[in-house]
Structures are given as C-alpha cells and as structure tokens.
Amino acid sequence: MSGSIERNLSALAETSDAPGSGMVKSLDPRAKILVTLMFVVAVTSFGKYEVSRLMPFALYPAAMAGLSGVSPGRVLKRTLIAAPFILLVGLFNPLFDRAPLLRIGPLVLTGGWMSFFSIIARSFLAVSAAVLLVFTTRFDSLCLGLERLGTPRVFVVQLLFLWRYIVLFMEEARRMVRAHTLRSWGNRPKISPKVFVSMTGTLLLRTLDRAGRVYRAMRARGFEGEIRMLRPLSFSPSRDGLFLLVWGGYFLVCRLVNLPEFLFRAAAGP
Amino acid sequence: MHMADALISPEVGGAMWAVTAGLVAWSAKKLKEDPDEGRIPLMGVLGAFIFAAQMINFSIPATGSSGHLGGGMILAALLGPYAAFLTLASVLVVQALFFADGGLLALGCNIFNMGFFTCFVAYPLIYRLIAGTGRNRNRILAASVLSSAAALQLGAFSVVLQTVASGISALPFGTFVLLMQPIHLAIGIVEGFVTAGVILFVLKARPEVLEAAGDRTRLRGVSLRTVLAGLAAAAVLTGGVLSWFASAYPDGLEWSIAKTTGSEELASPGEGIHSTLAGLQEKTAILPDYGFRAGSGDDGAAEASEEAAWPNPDMGTTVSGLAGGAMTLALAGLIGFALRRSAGARK
Numbered sequence: 001m002s003g004s005i006e007r008n009l010s011a012l013a014e015t016s017d018a019p020g021s022g023m024v025k026s027l028d029p030r031a032k033i034l035v036t037l038m039f040v041v042a043v044t045s046f047g048k049y050e051v052s053r054l055m056p057f058a059l060y061p062a063a064m065a066g067l068s069g070v071s072p073g074r075v076l077k078r079t080l081i082a083a084p085f086i087l088l089v090g091l092f093n094p095l096f097d098r099a100p101l102l103r104i105g106p107l108v109l110t111g112g113w114m115s116f117f118s119i120i121a122r123s124f125l126a127v128s129a130a131v132l133l134v135f136t137t138r139f140d141s142l143c144l145g146l147e148r149l150g151t152p153r154v155f156v157v158q159l160l161f162l163w164r165y166i167v168l169f170m171e172e173a174r175r176m177v178r179a180h181t182l183r184s185w186g187n188r189p190k191i192s193p194k195v196f197v198s199m200t201g202t203l204l205l206r207t208l209d210r211a212g213r214v215y216r217a218m219r220a221r222g223f224e225g226e227i228r229m230l231r232p233l234s235f236s237p238s239r240d241g242l243f244l245l246v247w248g249g250y251f252l253v254c255r256l257v258n259l260p261e262f263l264f265r266a267a268a269g270p
Numbered sequence: 271m272h273m274a275d276a277l278i279s280p281e282v283g284g285a286m287w288a289v290t291a292g293l294v295a296w297s298a299k300k301l302k303e304d305p306d307e308g309r310i311p312l313m314g315v316l317g318a319f320i321f322a323a324q325m326i327n328f329s330i331p332a333t334g335s336s337g338h339l340g341g342g343m344i345l346a347a348l349l350g351p352y353a354a355f356l357t358l359a360s361v362l363v364v365q366a367l368f369f370a371d372g373g374l375l376a377l378g379c380n381i382f383n384m385g386f387f388t389c390f391v392a393y394p395l396i397y398r399l400i401a402g403t404g405r406n407r408n409r410i411l412a413a414s415v416l417s418s419a420a421a422l423q424l425g426a427f428s429v430v431l432q433t434v435a436s437g438i439s440a441l442p443f444g445t446f447v448l449l450m451q452p453i454h455l456a457i458g459i460v461e462g463f464v465t466a467g468v469i470l471f472v473l474k475a476r477p478e479v480l481e482a483a484g485d486r487t488r489l490r491g492v493s494l495r496t497v498l499a500g501l502a503a504a505a506v507l508t509g510g511v512l513s514w515f516a517s518a519y520p521d522g523l524e525w526s527i528a529k530t531t532g533s534e535e536l537a538s539p540g541e542g543i544h545s546t547l548a549g550l551q552e553k554t555a556i557l558p559d560y561g562f563r564a565g566s567g568d569d570g571a572a573e574a575s576e577e578a579a580w581p582n583p584d585m586g587t588t589v590s591g592l593a594g595g596a597m598t599l600a601l602a603g604l605i606g607f608a609l610r611r612s613a614g615a616r617k
Contacts, residue, residue: 005322005325005326008325008369011368011369012368023613036374037374037375040275040373040374040375041280041283041284041375043275044275044276044278044279044280044283044375045279045280048437048438048440051595052594052595052596052598053595054595055594055595055596055598055599055602056598056602058598058599058602058603059601059602059605059606061606062602062603062605062606062607062609063602063605063606063609065606065610066605066606066607066608066609066610066611066613067609067610067613068613069610069613072606078370079370081369081370081371082274082370082371082373085272085274086274086276086277089277089433089439089441090276090277090439092439092440092441092445093439093440093441095440096440096441096442096445097440111440112440115438115440118438119276119277119438119439120276122275122276122438123274123275123276126274126275126276126373126374126375127274127275127370127373129374130366130367130370130373130374131370133367134367134368142367151294152294152295152298152299153298154298154301154302154310154356155294155298155356155359155360157310157314158310158313158314158317158356158357158360159360159363159364160314161310161311161313161314161315161317162314162317162318162321162357162360162361162364163364164314165314165315165317165318166317166318166321166322166364168318169315169318169319169321169322170318170321170322170325172322173322173323173325173326176326177326190328190329190336191326191327191328191329192328192329192331193328193329193330193331193460193463193464193467194467195328196326196328196339196464196467197464197467197468197471198471199326200323200326200339200464200468200471201467201468201471201472201475202471203319203322203323204319204323204344204468204471204472205472205475205476205479207315207316207318207319208312208315208476208479210315211308211311211312211314211315211316212308214311214314214315215308215311215312218311258594259594259598260593260594260595260597260598261594262594263594263597263598263601264593264594264597265594267597
C-alpha cells in the first residue's frame with residue numbers, strides 16, 4: 001500500500017543527501033566503483049560453508065562508514081531490507097543439507113546451518129558495500145564514473161534521466177493512492193485490479209504528456225540527445241590509485257590468507 | 271525475482287555480467303542507428319513511471335494477497351525492444367543501488383532474467399505476433415497474458431539455473447523448479463491481465479499514443495536468429511566459464527589456493543572407516559576448510575570410530591576458526607569506530 005511508497009521515498013531522500021563527507025566523498029567515483037566490485041567478487045568467491053574467513057571483509061564497510069561519517073545504523077537498516085528474501089531462500093539450506101559439519105561441545109552444526117550463516121554474512125557484506133557506495137557518492141558522479149568505465153552513453157543518459165524523475169513520479173503515485181484511500185470506505189481500502197488499471201493508465205498518460213513537455217523544454221535549451229556534464233573527473237594516482245591499491249591488496253590478502261586463524265594463533269600464544 | 275549477491279558465485283555473476291553488458295552495448299548501438307531524440311526523455315520518464323507503478327499494490331481477487339506490476343511488457347509495447355531493455359536495465363540498476371533490491375554482482379543476472387526474456391524473446395516472438403499493430407481487444411489481451419507468462423516462466427527458470435549453478439543454496443534443482451515455476455505462472459497471468467488493462471486503457475483514452483509507439487517499435491533486426499544467437503552466447507559463456515573453473519580447480523578455489531600458499535589444511539579422513547560413508551566423504555572433499563565430522567548423530571559406532579580417526583586438532587581448528595572470526599569482526603568494528611572518531615575530530 002501507500003506505506004511502501006512512503007518508505008521508498010524516504011529511502012531515496014536519505015540517499016540523495018549523500019551525507020558522506022570528506023575524503024571518501026572526494027574520491028574518484030571510478031575508484032569507489034572498482035573497489036566495491038572487487039569487494040563483492042572477493043566475498044562471494046568463498047566456499048558455501050565459509051563463515052569465519054568472511055569476517056576480515058567487514059573491515060571495508062566499517063572503515064568506509066567510519067571515514068565518511070555515515071551512521072552504521074543507517075547502513076544496517078538498508079541491509080535489513082534485503083533480509084527477508086535471503087532468509088526465505090537461505091532457510092532451505094538447513095532443511096536440505098543435514099550432514100553434520102562442526103561440533104562445539106554438545107552443539108552440532110550441520111552443513112546447512114553453516115551455509116545459512118555464510119549466506120547471511122555474504123548478504124550483509126555485499127549489501128553494505130553497495131549502500132556505502134551510494135551513500136558516499138553523488139548519483140551524477142557515479143554515472144560519470146560508469147561512463148568513463150565504458151558504459152554506453154545512451155545508458156548513462158537514461159540513468160540520469162530516470163534519477164531525475166523517480167521522486168516526481170513516486171510522489172504522483174503517492175498522491176493517487178492517497179486520494180483513493182480518502183475516497184474509499186473502511187480501513188486500509190484495497191485497490192482492486194480494475195481501479196489499479198485505470199490508476200496506472202492515468203499515470204501513464206500523465207507520464208507521456210510530461211515526456212512531451214520535458215522534450216520540448218530540453219529542445220528549447222539546445223538538447224541534442226546528450227547530457228553534457230561540466231565536472232570532469234580526475235583520477236589522482238596518489239589518492240585514488242592508493243585507495244584502489246590498498247583495498248585491492250587487503251581483499252587479496254583476506255582471500256589468500258586465513259586471517260582469523262592467524263589472529264587466533266597470535267592471541268593464543270605459542 | 272531479484273537475485274541477491276549472497277546466493278550467487280562470482281563465476282555465474284561474472285558470466286551474466288558479460289552477457290548483459292553485451293546486450294546493453296548492442297541495444298545502445300541499435301538506438302544510435304535510429305536516432306530519435308524524443309525517445310531519450312520518453313525512456314527516462316517511462317522508467318520513472320515503472321518505478322512508481324511498481325509501488326502501487328493491488329489486491330488479487332479470491333486470494334487475499336496483493337501484487338504489483340512488473341511493467342516490462344508495457345515498456346516494450348511503448349518503446350520497442352532495445353529502448354525497453356535499456357529502460358528496464360536502468361530501473362534495475364537504481365533498484366540495486368538505492369533499494370538493496372538485487373545485488374551488484376547479481377545485476378547481470380537480474381537484467382538478463384527480467385529484461386532479456388521480456389524484451390527480446392516474449393515481446394517480438396509472442397506479443398508482437400499475436401497483437402500485431404491492430405486494435406483488436408482480444409488479441410491484445412491474449413498477447414499480453416501469453417507473453418507475460420512466458421517471459422516470467424523463462425526468467426524464473428533462469429533464476430533457478432543460475433542459483434543451482436552457483437551452488438550456494440542447497441535447494442535441489444527439482445524442488446526449486448517446482449517452487450518457482452507455478453508461482454511465476456500465476457504472477458505472469460496476473461501481470462498479463464494488468465498489462466492488457468493498461469494498454470487497452472491507453473488505447474481507449476488516447477489511441478494516438480500507441481500509434482506513435484507503433485512507429486517507434488517497428489522491429490528492426492529482432493528476429494528469431496538474433497534471439498537464438500543471444501541465448502547461445504549466454505549459454506556458451508556461462509558454460510565455458512563454469513567448466514573452466516571446474517576443471518582448473520577440481521575442489522573449488524579453496525583447494526588450489528591452499529596448495530599455492532601452503533597453508534595448513536585438514537588432513538583428509540582415513541579411507542577405511544569411511545567406506546560406509548562414501549556419500550558423506552564426497553562432501554568432505556569439497557569442504558577442505560572445516561573440521562568436518564562425517565557420520566550421523568544417531569549412529570553410535572560410526573561416532574566412536576570417528577573419534578578415533580579424528581583427534582583433537584580438528585576441534586582446535588574449528589574453534590580457532592570461529593574465535594578468530596569473531597575476533598576479526600570485533601577488530602574491524604573497532605577500526606571503523608576509531609576512523610570515525612578521528613574523522614570527526616578532524617572536522
């Protein structure tokens with residue numbers, strides 16, 4: 001119902017503020033995109049029963065949140081949005097994979113539970129990295145970065161256009177749903193498919209009208225099929241290169257060396 | 271139907287990224303060959319429209335549940351396959367980035383599953399063939415329902431294949447198929463009726479809109495041949511990448527990395543005891559990292575022999591793994607906290 005529109009609108013508003021500040025925000029978007037992708041690939045490359053070796057990867061979201069000043073609570077909240085689906089699919093693992101894998105005293109963990117915990121950890125890590133990317137990067141510089149990384153221009157322009165109009169259309173949808181709610185009797189009136197069709201059809205007609213107006217306005221301002229952006233990107237080797245190198249190196253070490261084991265051995269002494 | 275990063279492997283995700291990147295580049299090229307400046311703002315606002323429409327939930331009669339529009343077929347009918355594919359892809363990118371709906375590595379899978387089958391298979395081969403360019407209500411209805419159902423069936427099956435190929439979820443292929451296909455058949459039929467409703471609404475209110483769209487959606491170059499070529503490329507790439515990994519690293523990446531770094535791995539279980547547990551032993555081969563305790567809990571004899579064959583060091587390894595993992599996590603949190611403090615102090 002309208003609740004989901006409200007929630008999504010506030011999620012968008014929260015993101016487009018891009019509250020991240022300082023060093024992380026001023027990094028070249030290409031460096032951040034590449035580091036995020038390397039992170040996700042490294043995290044997902046472990047075997048399905050791996051849990052402890054995923055833990056060193058938590059340093060990246062923790063450090064990014066720490067450096068940019070994005071509150072961990074907000075990142076956590078976002079990662080929870082993806083949780084229901086992950087839980088739903090993940091819970092089949094304990095059901096199907098019942099081979100005992102690990103025993104701690106009286107507690108026996110089956111392979112299914114280990115892989116379930118692994119899925120939760122992967123989900124948390126991958127989503128928090130993506131969330132931090134958008135929390136610390138303006139959408140237009142993100143798009144500019146994507147273009148420089150080889151994304152076709154038409155697609156980048158499409159992303160920029162989409163971004164500009166999403167909030168507008170979500171508010172339009174919210175107004176329609178609210179008007180429907182006010183006209184209906186009873187609590188939380190449901191929208192029947194028939195009403196939905198005419199509602200969506202109307203929204204679509206308004207959309208097409210708006211597209212026409214937008215197009216004419218853009219033509220009047222000299223639009224020729226491309227959005228030109230004035231802010232050039234500059235990839236500084238000492239700043240962005242270092243960022244890329246340090247995190248890439250760290251992910252590689254985490255992937256190749258069993259850090260938690262190493263840490264435990266070091267802490268436990270000889 | 272949005273897949274998450276937690277459930278896919280880099281090989282599957284990477285292969286689908288490559289296929290999808292190719293499709294995006296191809297669609298972009300096709301649009302460039304057919305310049306229509308008015309289409310660019312149209313794609314932008316229609317993407318935003320799909321976004322907004324997806325957030326309006328409607329009740330599904332006689333079920334008590336509610337659903338929402340997917341909207342892919344409406345886009346294809348208004349924009350043609352190439353522009354619709356790019357628009358759907360852009361919607362999925364924004365969903366992945368801002369709503370944690372689908373992962374970044376899984377983005378290739380998601381764009382392929384929802385965009386490719388809708389725009390390049392179901393639209394040209396089903397919708398367009400049945401609906402034609404006429405205004406026959408029944409034909410539009412049949413075309414919408416059949417094409418939406420087909421697109422969702424193919425997409426859902428593709429989700430199953432990608433998930434099973436990734437091997438993170440333990441859901442067996444058969445069970446997963448039985449879970450996914452019927453649900454998505456129902457969703458597809460509802461989607462089809464709603465799609466037909468919206469298209470017919472527009473046709474009734476403003477027929478010229480669809481006529482203009484008809485010009486725009488003239489099919490250039492989408493034929494069965496290109497569709498099959500796209501599918502074949504996807505299959506070859508995925509299969510090729512997977513088999514390459516499979517042959518290069520018989521026991522997963524773990525194995526080869528352990529070999530190259532020479533890190534301490536568990537000794538493989540003794541052969542004799544495990545003869546009765548051959549099935550489980552197969553599993554131990556792909557779990558080189560953990561103190562794997564083969565043998566079911568209720569089998570006392572197996573337990574006893576397990577104890578003998580499995581001395582304490584294994585337990586040490588698993589405990590050290592868990593404790594070390596917890597320590598690392600705490601350390602990561604502490605470093606993040608310290609960075610936050612120092613960043614705050616600098617401000």
